[in-house]
Amino acid sequence: MMLKILFPLLFIAGLWFLIRSVGRIIEIYGGKKIMLPLDKPLPEFQLTEPGEYEIAYRRPALLGIIPTQVLYKLISLSDGRHFDVTNVTNHLGSRKDMTGSRIVPVAEFNIDAQGTYRLTIGQLPEIKKGDGLVIMKKTGSKGFLMIFAIIVSAMATIAGLVLSVLTFLDKI
Template identity: 45%
Template sequence: MLFLIIPPVLLIAGGYFLLKSIKKIVQINSGKKIEFPASLSLKSLILDVPGIYEIAYKRPSVWGSIPTDISFRIIQLRAHKEYPVSKAVNLFGARKDTSGSRIVPVAEFTVDEAHDYELQTIGFYQFENGDEFIISPKTGYKGFVIMFTIAFSALVMITGLVLSIMMVLTNKF
C-alpha cells in the first residue's frame, strides 16, 4: 500500500519545490540593476539598500577579450567618503543576457548606508562601442545553490512521474 502512495507524492513534492526554486531564482536575478555606458567616466548612483554590490562588464559581442584590469572608485556624494573597490574577476560568474551580450563580474564593493554615490573609473581605457557597466547586488552562492535545488527537484518530479505512469500502465493501483 505504501508503494502506491510514494510515486504521486514524489511527483507532487518535486513539482512544488521545482516551482518554488524557479520563483526564487527569478527573484534573485530580477533585482535592481543599474546599467550605463562604459565610456562615461562619472556616474551618479542611487543605492537604496546597504550591502555588497558587484560591477560587471557587458560587451555586446561574442568574440574578443573583456578588460578585467579596470580600477574603480566609489565615493559617497554627501560625506565625500570613499569606499574600497576590490577587483573580483569571476569568469565562472560570466553569463549572457537575452541579446547575446557577455557579462563578466570584474569588481565588487560594500556600502554601509543607502545614499547617492559616484562611480569613477581610474585610468584611461579603450572601450568599444556598446560596452556597458552593470551594478547590481551580489548574489554570491545563492544562485549556485538554487540551481542545484532546481536540478534535484526536477529529478524527483520526473522520477515520481515515471513511477506513476508505470503504476498506471501495469494496473498496480
C-alpha cells in the first residue's frame, strides 16, 4: 500500500523538477543577447543593468578553432571610462544556437551602471563568414549544471511512472 503512494509521489516530484529545470535553462540562455557581427565595424550597444557579462564567440561551423586570446577593450560612452575585459574561455558554457552555430564564451567583464558601451577588438586571427560576438549576462557553469538537473529529474519522472504502473498492476 505504501508503494502505491510513494511511486506516484516520485513521478510528480520528478515531473515538477523537470519542468522547473527546463524553465531555468531557458531563463539562463534565453535572456537578452547583443549580437555583434565581425564582418563590419562594431556598433555601440546598450546594457540595461549592472553586473557580470560574458563575451562569446559565435562561429557557424562545426569544426575550427575559436579565437580565445584576443584583446578586448570596453568603453563607456557616457563618461569615457574603460572597463577590464578578462580573457576566460569557458568550455562548460559552450553551446549551439538554433542555426547550428557554436557559441563559446571567451571573455568576461563587470559593469557598475547601465549605459551605452563600445567594444573594441585587437587583431583577430581569422574571421570567417558569419562570425560574430554575443554579449549576454554571465552564465558560468549554470547551464552545465542544469543539464544534469534535467537528466536526474527526467530519470525520476520515468522511474516514478513505470514503478507506479507496475505497483497498480500488482507486479511489485
